Amino acid sequence: MRVSVVGAGLGGLCLAQGLRQAGIEADVFERDQAITARFQGYRLVLNPAGFDALRGCLPPRWHPLLDAIVGDAYGERLILDPRLxxxxxxxxxxxxxxVDRHVLRHLLLTGLxxxxxxxxxxxDVLDDGTVRARFGHGAPATADLLVGADGVSSAVRAVLSPRTVPTDTGVRFVIGRTPLTERFAGLSRAFGSKIAGDGVSLLLGAMRFRTPPKEAAGRLAPEVTLPDVRDYVRWAMILPPGGSREADNPREAALSMMDGWHQDLRALLEQGDPDNSALLSIRVVRPGERWSPGPVTLLGDAIHATSPTGGNGANTALRDADLLCRCLTDVAEGRRNLLRAVGDYERQMFEYGAEAVSHSLGALPAFVPQSKPQPA
Structure with missing residues (x-):
């Protein structure tokens, strides 16, 4: 059996690693011109189910490395004013x-x-039941199953389920990261909390590695090459609905909204990496009508993109990868046929995926600031 995975994000790569462990051939296709074409180095929180799904798809020999390069989530979850x-x-x-997305992605890329x-x-679904994927450049690829793990703007979903489209919540946020120096360690009370300003909310999260990733890989898994990333603070400034849709310099745009804020908070953004801050929109995808089971399916944000305030986007994508891998392993070992296995995966994924989107939207209002009143 051969599987074509479209999209080299966490979910698609996790699936490919799991299939590789099961002896199933998996080819990964990515629309970006290079793996590092876009910065993807922000902190994620994995719940026990998401972390177990990730471990389940990785070779057991990498489990000690995975345990070494993560950190522990904690925080008082307070609401603070701009003076803390x-x-x-x-x-x-x-x-x-x-976990750091950039580090985890490098681990998942190893060997693929x-x-x-x-x-x-x-x-095209061919007469023999296989599917041939066509690309703008390069040869087409034929496989027994095509998996769209290509994100909110999924090209696979556009064909498979054209009426399932992203919904823009209208909420924008500026995200960035700053090295975690001794000065910023003093902001620990704000990690995991919301700082409520005038028309904006600022969210902070610390990424503290148990062991520096590059050092851990050299000691525990020399075949893995991980980036030399050190502890940092991930910050995200959420704007009200209708907030700015464009910013030439997102970090400077965020700083312009922090007059009178605590000096350490301003310094945190001032010392952030200007090349790796971005203005992003919050869009969601709700699983809609089920399509007829066939040799094409979807995974992760391609079918159930969540608001980041729910903290469940990566967790749900990893859960998809683990579940689909187990279903396909049954096919490879003769316990189920392909269409039944894909149908079972989709039935479960639609249910928990819809719940994840609803949960994330339910959590969004607590973080979204009110628009500033306009002068008369």
């Missing part, structure tokens, strides 16, 4: 494991061949 005074609470704290510059233009 406590003014409320967000609710019970979340526990889990924090990814064809970059491969933007999907369409696919």
């Amino acid at each position: 005074n406590r003014i409320g609470e967000l609710g019970p704290g979340r526990t889990g494991i924090v 061949t990814v064809r970059t510059g491969a933007a999907l233009t369409g696919y």
